[in-house]
Amino acid sequence: MVTKPQNVLVMRDVACAGYVAGCNTRWFAQGEDGNCTAGNAADAIQARLSFANDDTDRYASMLAFPCMEGQFNSGQLDTVMSVTTRLLPWEVNQAGLHSSFPGGDDMYRVYNAELQLSQVHYGEDMKAAENQDFISQALAPFPNLQPDAQTDAPCSHCA
C-alpha cells in the first residue's frame, strides 16, 4: 500500500510483449465477395472488438473516410481525431461536435449511424471518461497508516 505517491512511478507500455490484432491491411467494410457495405463494416468492427472469430483469428483493421484539405487548413483535423462517440478533450466544450472527424460533424453522424461506431464505447460512462474520473477517483486516503499522507484527491465515496 502506497502512502507517498510521489515516490512511485508507473511506466506503462514500456516494452511490447506481442501482437494481438488491428494492424493488417484488411478493410472492415469489405466482405468475402470483395464488395464494401456499411453492414459488413458494422459486423466486422463488432467481431474485432469481441474477438468473435476464435476459429480463424481473422479480423479486419482499416476504415476509410472522405475528407477535403480545408479541414486540415482550418485546424479541425491535424494530428488527432476520434472515430468513436468519444470527443477529443478540446471538443468537449464545443456543443459536442465531432469537428475532428474526417468530413466534420455531418460525416460523423452519417458514419456513426451506418457503421454503428457507438458500439466501440457502448455502455461507458462518457462524462466520466471525458473528465478522466477514472484517474481522480483511483486515489484513496489511508488515515490509519499515516494521517498526514492524505492525497490531494480523496475518493468521494469514502468521504
Added chain:
Amino acid sequence: MAGFEARSFRGCGVMTSEPFEVSDDNESLQMLTRSSQVGEFYVMAPPQVKPKGDSDHTCDIMIFDEERDLHVRIGWRDAMNAALCKQGSDFLSKYATKPVNNGTSSVTLKSWADKAEAWAKYNEGGEYAATLDKDVRLIVARPFIEHTMHNVIMAVAGRDTGATLFGPADMQLSANTQVKTIEGYANLLNAHTHTHARTHTHTHTHP
C-alpha cells in the same frame, strides 16, 4: 536487494513479477502485462503537381502490415470503395447532399465522390486535367491496433513510500457493469505497525 529475482540496473534493484497460475484452463496472469490499444490514420492525397511520366498509382500509399511483416499498397479506388463512396452505391445515394468539409467549403458527399472518381481514373492511367481537384483527401484509419505490453513500477525503497500489508485480508470486489467500473474494498493489517488500513478504489476498464 531481496526479492523473488534480484538484479541491478544502473543502481536500481530490479524485482521481476512472476505470473499467477489461474487455472488449468486459462493462461497464467501476468500482473504487469496488459493489452493496450493505439490508433493511427493516414491521409491519402493526389499529386499536388502534375507528375512527370505515367499517372499509374500516383494516388496510392504504402503502409505496413504487421501480420504479414511487409508493406502493402493501398489503392485510391480501394480506399474510396471502403469509404462506401463507390459510384452508384446505396450509401452515396442516401447521403449525396451531406456536406463533407465541416463548413469550410460547399463540397457535398456526391461532389466529393465525383472528384475522387476523377482522380481514381487518373490513378489508373487516365489523362491529367486542370479540372482535377487537388484538395480531395481520403483518410485511412486503423483505430484498434492492439498489443500486449509490459509495464514497470518504479519506487523509492523504504517505509516512507508505503507498507506491505498482510492478511487476514478482507478484500471485496464488485463490478458495476452499467458504467464499466470495478470497485474494490480492502481491510488489511499493516505488518510493521499492526494497524488496520482500509482502502476503497475504483477502476474503469476500457474495451
